[in-house]
Amino acid sequence: MSDTSRWRGSLCLEVNPLPNTIIIFGASGDLTGRKLLPALFSLFRRGLLHEKSRIVGCARTPMTDDAYRERLRTGWLAELRSPELERFLELVSYVHGDYGDADFYARIGRRLDEVESAAGGGGFTGRIFYLAMPPELYSAVVPQLAAAGLLTESASGLPWRHVVLEKPFGHDLDSARQLDRELHRHLTERQIYRIDHYLGKETVQNLMILRFANTIFEPVWNAGFVDSVEISIAESVGVEHRAGYFDRTGLLRDMFQNHLLELLALVAMEPPAGSDADSIRDEKLKLLRSLRPIPPDAIGRQVVRAQYTAGAVNGIAVPGYREERDVAPGSETETCVAMRLYVDNWRWRGVPFLLRSGKRLAAKSSRIIIRFKPVPHSVFAPLTAADLAPNRLVIDIQPSEGMRLELQAKEPGPKLCMGTLSLDFKYASILDDGQNMPDAYERLLLDCMLGDQTLFIRSDTILRAWELLTPILEAWQRGDPAAGELLFYPAGSPGPVAAERKLGFAP
Ligand code: BG6
Numbered sequence: 001m002s003d004t005s006r007w008r009g010s011l012c013l014e015v016n017p018l019p020n021t022i023i024i025f026g027a028s029g030d031l032t033g034r035k036l037l038p039a040l041f042s043l044f045r046r047g048l049l050h051e052k053s054r055i056v057g058c059a060r061t062p063m064t065d066d067a068y069r070e071r072l073r074t075g076w077l078a079e080l081r082s083p084e085l086e087r088f089l090e091l092v093s094y095v096h097g098d099y100g101d102a103d104f105y106a107r108i109g110r111r112l113d114e115v116e117s118a119a120g121g122g123g124f125t126g127r128i129f130y131l132a133m134p135p136e137l138y139s140a141v142v143p144q145l146a147a148a149g150l151l152t153e154s155a156s157g158l159p160w161r162h163v164v165l166e167k168p169f170g171h172d173l174d175s176a177r178q179l180d181r182e183l184h185r186h187l188t189e190r191q192i193y194r195i196d197h198y199l200g201k202e203t204v205q206n207l208m209i210l211r212f213a214n215t216i217f218e219p220v221w222n223a224g225f226v227d228s229v230e231i232s233i234a235e236s237v238g239v240e241h242r243a244g245y246f247d248r249t250g251l252l253r254d255m256f257q258n259h260l261l262e263l264l265a266l267v268a269m270e271p272p273a274g275s276d277a278d279s280i281r282d283e284k285l286k287l288l289r290s291l292r293p294i295p296p297d298a299i300g301r302q303v304v305r306a307q308y309t310a311g312a313v314n315g316i317a318v319p320g321y322r323e324e325r326d327v328a329p330g331s332e333t334e335t336c337v338a339m340r341l342y343v344d345n346w347r348w349r350g351v352p353f354l355l356r357s358g359k360r361l362a363a364k365s366s367r368i369i370i371r372f373k374p375v376p377h378s379v380f381a382p383l384t385a386a387d388l389a390p391n392r393l394v395i396d397i398q399p400s401e402g403m404r405l406e407l408q409a410k411e412p413g414p415k416l417c418m419g420t421l422s423l424d425f426k427y428a429s430i431l432d433d434g435q436n437m438p439d440a441y442e443r444l445l446l447d448c449m450l451g452d453q454t455l456f457i458r459s460d461t462i463l464r465a466w467e468l469l470t471p472i473l474e475a476w477q478r479g480d481p482a483a484g485e486l487l488f489y490p491a492g493s494p495g496p497v498a499a500e501r502k503l504g505f506a507p
Contacts, residue, residue: 017449019052026133027057033076039441068094105148146186200440300484305334311491366397402426
């Protein structure tokens, strides 16, 4: 085996974490059932949850340990039933109480000591407090955890006390700063793991590798060769059971503040000094700092917002957004946003970055398209340069994960017959039969157990994202005429296409 392949071999092995106790607040909630417990169970099956690790669910609903395990067995994990499930359930216990009650935290503390010493991990076990709950509760829970001494680490930082938070991280710049101040009163930045589940997706992790482990892309990854970059997250689902949350939040906060700006940063940032968390996060921040803020009088020209009306998705009739349960009548909340941004640095000067995301669109598809410039001159008269389709690199984040490079090539037949040829790669082609792409939450939970913050968002990046988006939100809120009007699109359609074309989106 050559040196290189030996390295690749060892990098392909997962690092096994030390014992950790994962304490899930909001343990009876949707996120815990749909994502966290299935991800932990999968890690357990893959041998990536240390045998001394334990899971303690915490929530308001009164329930015994056995009743909680039964809920997992017959509900959330029922479909994943396998011989290992009973062994996994032995790791799980449950504590109920009121989030504002100091006694709840004292009981949690006692339970942690009990389960850890029974498992033989004792004082060596790292603790991960996962707050799978509405962010309004963060400022109740974190100070209580701190007051109960549950966040205190020794000077060495080991065993660690990590807190995992789900978005939204604030509602605007001021509230994000306020949340940050509250968290930093009790925690250092090293202890805070802010989740953006897009960063845990395999295809998103691949962006760094594609760019910086190959030589062929980087020389053309700049304004000299790239015409535009499009980043799109389209969903066919509506607001489902989260209408109340969504109606207060809107799509710009829900998808742009985190997922879209993070994707943009990964596509456009400079090569980091290394692959450690801070080198990468420094570059992402630097990129976001280079994004040109949209001046208030240009919002209407650079941003489109729209809301879905009644329509049909995959042939099934669905109500309009305003008719959804828990949506305020006459709501002005946007369910689709498209935006043109520019990065003011040497590499990207003048290249439009076109970002869009929407709900209830025709199909689910998250993708990045790098559109290269046309050839400068055609030697194939009578064809002109404009007749030759420019190259595109299309990165499919999901579904049908993969990528394709579109080239002009000769078609068999007459001498100058040419057309677009795709070099197409699908991840499915390298997976074993029945094997799925690993779930983002597995990667993120594992990294948190390993103390690796690379795929988690740093506070300064969050604040920079809010700095860029808050003026847009405020202009919409004021009904500023220069910020444009709310448009409408039928559910199941491609969205507000005409307005998006004006921003520069390709047909
Ligand atoms: C979440 C948003 O962060 O991402 C949801 O709050 C959205 O509104 C979801 O539906 C999309 O995630 P995915 O992984 O299904 O593309």
